[in-house]
Amino acid sequence: MTVTTLNTERKLSERFHWIGRLLEGWSIYRKSLLGKIGLTLVVLFALMALCSPIPPWVSPMYQPMAGVDPDISYSVGPSTRHWLGTDFMGRDILSQLLAGARIAFMVGVSAAFMSVFLGTTIGMIAGYAGKFMDNLLMRLADMIMVMPALLVLLMLAALFGQLSIWFIVLFIALFRWPGVSRVIRAQTLSLKHRPFIEAARVAGASHLRIIFRHIMPNVLPLSFLYMTFQVTSAIIIEAALAFLGFGDPGTVSWGMMLQWVWKTGHMFRAPYWLLPPGICISLITLSFYMLGRAMDEVLDPRLRKEGETD
Amino acid sequence: MDHGKETILELEHIVKRYINKGSFFSTHGKDVIALNQVSIRVMRGEIFGLVGESGSGKTTAGRLIARLEEPEEGEIYLDGNEITALKGKALREFRRKVQMIFQDPYQSLNPQLSVFDAVSEPLIIHKIGNAEARKDSVWQAMRSVGLSPPDDFAHRYPHQLSGGQRQRVAIARAMILKPEFVVADEPTSMLDASISAQIFNILLEMREKFNVSFLFITHSLAAARYLCDRIAVIYRGNLVEMGPGDEVIENPKHPYTQALIDALPKFGYSGEVKRYQTLLRAEREASEYVGCPFFGRCKVARRPKCGSEKPPLKRLGGSHSVTCFYAEPGDKTGSGGKK
Amino acid sequence: MALLVVENLSVGYQTQKGYLHAVEGVSFSLGAGKSLGFVGESGCGKTTLGMALMRLLPSNGLIREGRILFDGEDLLQKTDEEMRQVRWQGIAMIFQAAMNALNPVHRVIDQIAEAILTHNPSRDKQEAYEQTRGLFQLVGLSEDRIRDYPHQYSGGMKQRAIIAMALACKPKLIIADEPTTALDVLVQDQILEETKSLQREFGISIIYISHDISIVADLCHDIAVMYAGQLVEYGATEEVFDSPMHPYTKALLSSYPTLIGEKSRLVPIPGETPNLIHLPPGCLFCDRCTEARVSCRSNPPVWLEITPTHKVLCHQCGKHCGE
Numbered sequence: 001m002t003v004t005t006l007n008t009e010r011k012l013s014e015r016f017h018w019i020g021r022l023l024e025g026w027s028i029y030r031k032s033l034l035g036k037i038g039l040t041l042v043v044l045f046a047l048m049a050l051c052s053p054i055p056p057w058v059s060p061m062y063q064p065m066a067g068v069d070p071d072i073s074y075s076v077g078p079s080t081r082h083w084l085g086t087d088f089m090g091r092d093i094l095s096q097l098l099a100g101a102r103i104a105f106m107v108g109v110s111a112a113f114m115s116v117f118l119g120t121t122i123g124m125i126a127g128y129a130g131k132f133m134d135n136l137l138m139r140l141a142d143m144i145m146v147m148p149a150l151l152v153l154l155m156l157a158a159l160f161g162q163l164s165i166w167f168i169v170l171f172i173a174l175f176r177w178p179g180v181s182r183v184i185r186a187q188t189l190s191l192k193h194r195p196f197i198e199a200a201r202v203a204g205a206s207h208l209r210i211i212f213r214h215i216m217p218n219v220l221p222l223s224f225l226y227m228t229f230q231v232t233s234a235i236i237i238e239a240a241l242a243f244l245g246f247g248d249p250g251t252v253s254w255g256m257m258l259q260w261v262w263k264t265g266h267m268f269r270a271p272y273w274l275l276p277p278g279i280c281i282s283l284i285t286l287s288f289y290m291l292g293r294a295m296d297e298v299l300d301p302r303l304r305k306e307g308e309t310d
Numbered sequence: 311m312d313h314g315k316e317t318i319l320e321l322e323h324i325v326k327r328y329i330n331k332g333s334f335f336s337t338h339g340k341d342v343i344a345l346n347q348v349s350i351r352v353m354r355g356e357i358f359g360l361v362g363e364s365g366s367g368k369t370t371a372g373r374l375i376a377r378l379e380e381p382e383e384g385e386i387y388l389d390g391n392e393i394t395a396l397k398g399k400a401l402r403e404f405r406r407k408v409q410m411i412f413q414d415p416y417q418s419l420n421p422q423l424s425v426f427d428a429v430s431e432p433l434i435i436h437k438i439g440n441a442e443a444r445k446d447s448v449w450q451a452m453r454s455v456g457l458s459p460p461d462d463f464a465h466r467y468p469h470q471l472s473g474g475q476r477q478r479v480a481i482a483r484a485m486i487l488k489p490e491f492v493v494a495d496e497p498t499s500m501l502d503a504s505i506s507a508q509i510f511n512i513l514l515e516m517r518e519k520f521n522v523s524f525l526f527i528t529h530s531l532a533a534a535r536y537l538c539d540r541i542a543v544i545y546r547g548n549l550v551e552m553g554p555g556d557e558v559i560e561n562p563k564h565p566y567t568q569a570l571i572d573a574l575p576k577f578g579y580s581g582e583v584k585r586y587q588t589l590l591r592a593e594r595e596a597s598e599y600v601g602c603p604f605f606g607r608c609k610v611a612r613r614p615k616c617g618s619e620k621p622p623l624k625r626l627g628g629s630h631s632v633t634c635f636y637a638e639p640g641d642k643t644g645s646g647g648k649k
Numbered sequence: 650m651a652l653l654v655v656e657n658l659s660v661g662y663q664t665q666k667g668y669l670h671a672v673e674g675v676s677f678s679l680g681a682g683k684s685l686g687f688v689g690e691s692g693c694g695k696t697t698l699g700m701a702l703m704r705l706l707p708s709n710g711l712i713r714e715g716r717i718l719f720d721g722e723d724l725l726q727k728t729d730e731e732m733r734q735v736r737w738q739g740i741a742m743i744f745q746a747a748m749n750a751l752n753p754v755h756r757v758i759d760q761i762a763e764a765i766l767t768h769n770p771s772r773d774k775q776e777a778y779e780q781t782r783g784l785f786q787l788v789g790l791s792e793d794r795i796r797d798y799p800h801q802y803s804g805g806m807k808q809r810a811i812i813a814m815a816l817a818c819k820p821k822l823i824i825a826d827e828p829t830t831a832l833d834v835l836v837q838d839q840i841l842e843e844t845k846s847l848q849r850e851f852g853i854s855i856i857y858i859s860h861d862i863s864i865v866a867d868l869c870h871d872i873a874v875m876y877a878g879q880l881v882e883y884g885a886t887e888e889v890f891d892s893p894m895h896p897y898t899k900a901l902l903s904s905y906p907t908l909i910g911e912k913s914r915l916v917p918i919p920g921e922t923p924n925l926i927h928l929p930p931g932c933l934f935c936d937r938c939t940e941a942r943v944s945c946r947s948n949p950p951v952w953l954e955i956t957p958t959h960k961v962l963c964h965q966c967g968k969h970c971g972e
Contacts, residue, residue, distance in 0.1 A: 194417050195412040195413075195414055195417045195418035196417060196418050196419055196420040196421075198378055198410075198412070199410065199412060199418055199419075199480070199483070200420075200431070201378065202376050202377075202378065202405065202408075202409060202410045203405065203409070203431060203432040203435055203483070203487075204402050204405030204406065204432065204435045204436060205431070205435050206435075209435065213431075214420055214423075217420075217422035217423075218420070218421065218422055363833035363834055363835065364833055472921070502690040502691055502860060503690065503860070503861075503862070503901065503904045503905050504690065504900065504901065504904040504917050504918040505690075505917070506904070507904035507905075507915040507916065507917035507918075508917035510906070510915055511914075511915065511917065529833070529834060530906070531908060532905070532906040532907055532908045533906050535906060535907075535908060535912065536906035536912065536915065537906075559908060569835060570834055570835065571908065572838070573834050573835050573837070573838035573839075574834065574838075574863075574908050575861075575863035575864050575866060575867040589835065591789075591839075592791075
């Protein structure tokens with residue numbers, strides 16, 4: 001590296017500390033094979049999601065929901081016009097797959113973000129406040145954890161008819177925050193008695209300031225880590241709901257695709273239709289999991305391989 | 311030695327108890343008395359040493375003064391005002407005047423805050439000055455602890471600093487509000503000797519420059535001798551001896567202080583023979599609640615008095631006091647006495 | 650013939666950033682029944698040296714060169730199996746914070762007896778337990794605490810148990826790395842006294858590693874001062890203390906507050922320890938040395954003999970002590 005790039009890097013790192021940390025974290029991250037594979041796959045899926053508006057733009061027959069090939073109105077295998085073939089109505093499978101990727105990311109990331117946001121805030125408050133507040137919040141978390149999320153969602157769907165996608169996202173978040181909050185609470189408890197927190201108290205910091213200025217930056221890495229795991233469970237829940245017929249009928253998700261395959265009896269007749277969404281669901285959850293595992297190594301110095309210095 | 315100076319901090323009959331709620335198998339556990347009727351007075355501009363081994367309660371005393379914990383009994387006065395009951399705004403005002411330096415430099419700085427953030431934090435909390443003024447104060451504070459040039463250090467993070475440098479940041483952070491009183495809880499016990507020496511000298515400079523008073527908590531009598539004007543020795547929550555630093559070390563009157571001096575290595579100065587020999591090799595049966603707290607290990611204790619009564623604080627002339635029945639004033643050869 | 654002779658030992662660690670020179674060219678000897686103290690601040694290589702003598706370095710550590718002659722045999726030439734024999738029976742080690750190495754779910758007596766049986770499979774359990782009882786008495790632990798668990802022991806008692814374990818197989822040499830740093834002053838003193846008397850009674854040699862020069866001064870016959878992986882001063886304790894020669898030794902001594910004697914201003918050592926990966930060509934201390942000359946920076950220092958029992962690694966000392 002030349003002197004100039006080193007200097008710029010240094011100056012940038014000084015002004016935006018998180019850039020320096022990011023670069024450092026990246027050099028550790030890229031050593032993990034799992035991390036590299038995971039990241040590649042996630043990027044692939046992200047590209048898929050980004051490309052989803054392309055087919056309908058090319059021709060209206062490639063609309064995932066409403067587009068129908070004028071010449072075909074049943075399911076056929078891959079051809080030059082339809083790279084993955086068509087579904088039972090003659091709609092292009094590839095464009096459905098791409099749209100599904102977009103939904104997966106939307107659902108996955110939004111639900112994960114919400115649940116982690118809730119879980120982190122509640123976890124920090126419970127851990128820091130202790131006593132009554134802690135008990136209250138954690139018992140609430142226990143109650144929610146005990147409930148079977150999928151079943152409750154199914155019941156709600158049965159009661160209210162079909163659920164919209166955003167409702168599903170909200171509910172996934174409401175069911176998933178307790179897991180995050182427990183971990184964040186534990187981390188907060190261990191931080192609470194550290195000398196630097198006591199130093200902040202002695203300096204006169206209010207409780208709120210201690211929580212958000214001193215504790216939060218130290219638990220955020222853990223929150224981010226959990227976000228990746230939450231993405232996987234959110235995607236699976238949505239897929240399961242859609243497969244069982246309770247998804248949002250206006251959206252094309254991979255789970256929805258699987259539902260159509262099954263409902264129309266094409267499960268053993270059209271592997272080109274069955275396999276793509278199934279494989280995508282498995283792969284995307286796997287890739288986020290691998291991402292999370294590699295990030296774990298970055299965030300927890302104890303897990304780093306030997307021979308690496310801090 | 312203390313006429314003409316005013317009292318800045320006073321502890322009066324402080325009792326700190328840790329209540330053991332017991333476990334599933336017993337209804338009531340044993341309470342631990344961390345501090346038992348401890349009274350101390352520190353003068354303005356003085357460095358007061360509190361010397362004791364682990365479990366002696368010295369750290370607890372510091373934490374009580376910094377209002378990290380509350381005493382069960384007793385009062386603490388800062389500049390004449392009682393502080394243990396302060397709340398809200400008054401407590402915040404108090405926080406500007408009393409600061410603390412912690413023992414572990416590897417844990418007392420927030421790993422997510424840069425040096426600049428850490429040192430300016432107290433200013434932000436108390437809403438002092440604008441960004442410009444704060445930067446000046448931080449720069450000044452960093453220079454005063456030897457973190458020069460400040461530009462080099464301001465944007466570093468704790469993991470990029472050595473133990474000694476971290477402790478300097480902690481000192482800068484404590485001093486930036488220009489407090490009246492600072493509790494230094496074993497600030498050098500985790501540092502190498504040459505780094506400790508730097509820290510000692512910084513503390514002395516702070517005292518010279520700002521006339522700030524220190525409570526220097528330590529397990530090292532030698533460090534206390536170097537740094538402190540007055541020293542108090544504490545054993546298992548009880549004050550056993552207190553007086554001017556040189557006096558306590560050259561003329562210790564309490565058997566525990568004498569045992570501490572015997573035990574410290576002398577760099578080959580005084581040969582193999584121990585001067586006081588007040589320590590029993592094996593502890594004897596002694597009650598925690600009755601009699602002198604040092605009775606169980608005291609070679610020169612005399613029954614029945616030492617085992618059944620608590621010795622009062624006796625003044626031995628000047629400001630040297632001892633809690634021992636048999637310490638004689640003016641006796642230069644230690645409190646030798648036969649059982 | 651000395652019990653332990655170390656010649657030109659160099660030890661280092663392979664790290665991401667390169668080879669770290671933890672110990673460079675250290676040579677010393679230790680006679681039977683004598684004690685040698687290694688003194689230096691953190692990062693000087695003394696712990697690495699202790700581990701290297703026992704060949705207990707971590708996987709990225711390597712002994713680059715040198716010889717370790719224990720009882721006439723070079724330990725570096727031994728196989729793993731042979732080293733296992735040497736460890737504990739020839740040389741025993743007390744690690745830093747060893748008292749935390751006691752397994753909390755086993756009784757202390759069981760752990761010590763197990764150590765004995767592991768190295769003497771021919772003994773039977775009864776003998777091992779008898780021997781353990783004897784060791785307890787030896788280190789000053791009372792008989793009625795023998796069936797307790799480690800968490801029921803105080804810090805001093807745990808350390809005594811560790812010493813008992815080290816003595817279990819009657820070693821000729823004990824390497825003790827900061828055995829008393831976590832202990833209170835009074836307990837520390839007692840244990841040091843007991844160590845001295847045990848040493849006299851059994852003629853065990855001791856290598857005592859510490860950052861606290863005052864402890865070493867009281868305990869050891871000879872002292873070796875280490876800085877940045879090198880030995881900088883080596884000799885009889887009295888001589889080194891009465892007339893320290895190396896600027897680092899002098900600086901180190903003047904950074905300790907004393908209990909007796911003149912109360913002089915402590916003079917800290919300015920600067921920082923050198924980078925152990927890219928070693929500078931000349932003397933490693935010259936950046937912080939008050940007596941350095943220009944030549945110190947480019948020429949590595951050589952050993953100067955002040956007396957037959959006092960050597961120093963420095964350019965300047967010859968001129969100052971008028972040899």
